[in-house]
Amino acid sequence: MSMRQIFGSLACGAVLLTGVAACSDEPAEKPQASSSSSSDKANGGTDTGAAAADLLNLGVEQGQAGKFDEAKGTFEKVLAAETNNKFAWFNLGFIAQSRNQADEAVTNYDKALETDANYKPALYNKAIALEGKDPKASMDIYRKVVSIDDKSSTAYLRLGILLSQAGDEAEARDAFNTAVRLDKGLASAVPAKYRASTSPSPADR
Template sequence: MSMRQILGSLACGAVLLTGAAACSEKSAEKPQASKSGNSDKANGGANTGTAPADLLKLGVEQGQAGNLDAAKATFEKVLAADADNKFAWFNLGFIAQSRNQADEAISNYDKALAADASYKPALYNKAIALERTAPTTSMDIYRKVVSIDNKSSTAYLRLGLLLSQTGDAAAARDAFKAAIRLDKRLASSVPEKYRTTPSPSSSARTGR
C-alpha cells in the first residue's frame, strides 16, 4: 500500500494527531513539521514533559520530522500511561500503514475504535487498508464514515470506486455525485463514464 493510498482529504484521516482539537476539516492537509528549531525535542530529548498530551505532541513532531521509529516509541509511552488513548493508537496505525504493515495498522485502528467507535480518522484509514483484501467490509466502513459526517467527500469517492468494481453502477454514481458535489476537485478521480448523468431520453434510447 502506497502513501498515496493512505493520504486523503477526510479531516484528520491522513495526519498524525495530537488530540481532539487537531481534528478539523483544515487538518486534512498534511501538517507542517515543527519549526521550533529544537532538534533535541524532535529526536526525543529530555526537555519534554512526560504527560500523555506532551508525549503525543512530541510523537507528532518526531513523525513529521521523519523519525518514525522514535515517534512509535513515544506513542507506546503514551499507551503505557493511558492504554485507551485513541490518538496514540491511531498514530501507531498510521505509522504501520505507511510501512505497508496492513495487519498491524488495522489492529491499531481497531484499538482506537474500541475507545471511540465513531472515530472518523481510524475508520477511514482502516477502510483504505481493507480495500483490496475485504472490499465489502471496506464499503461498510465508508458508509459508516459518511453516516457520521455526510461531508466526507473522499469517503464517498472511495466508496464509489469500490461500488463500481462490484458492478453496482447506480450506487456508484450516487456516491460519485456526492463526492463531486462536496469537492469538485475530485471529479478528475471519478471514472469518466460516471462523470455525467445520462439523460432520461438517452437512457430510453439505450434501452430500446
C-alpha cells in the same frame, strides 16, 4: 499554537504526511483525559494525563520529521501511561499503514475504535487498509463514515470506486455524484464512464 494530536492522516487526503486535505474536517481533538486529576498532584501523585499529552506532542513532532521509529516508541510510551489513548493508537496505525503493514494498521485502528467507535480518522484509514483484502468490509466502513459525516467527500469517492468494482453501477454513480457535489476537485478522480453525470455544470464552475 497548539500541537495536533495526529501527525499524518490518510483520513484527510490519500497518502502519508503530504496528502492533500479533501475531507470535511481535520482531526484536531484533544487527547483523552487521564484518570488522574488535579487533586492527585495535590496529594503528591503524578499528572499522567499531562505526561501523556507531552509524549503525544513529542511523537507528533517526531512523526512530522519522518522519524517513524522514534515516533513509534514515543506513542508506545503514551499507551503505557494511558492504555486507551485513541490518538496514540491511531498514530501507530498510521505508521504501520505507511509501511504497508495493513494487518498491524487495522489492529491499531481497532484499538482506537474500542475507545471511540465513531472516531472517523481511524474508521477511514481502516477502510483504506481493507480495500484490497476485504472490499465488502471496507464499503461498510465507508458507509458508516458518511453516516457520521455526510460531507466526507473522499469517503463517498472511495465508496463509489469499490461499488463500481463490485458491479453496483447505480449506487456507485450516486456516490460519485455526492463526492463531486461536495468537492468539485474530485471530478478528475471519478472513473471516465461516470464523469458525464458527475462533472460540475457551468453554473457551478
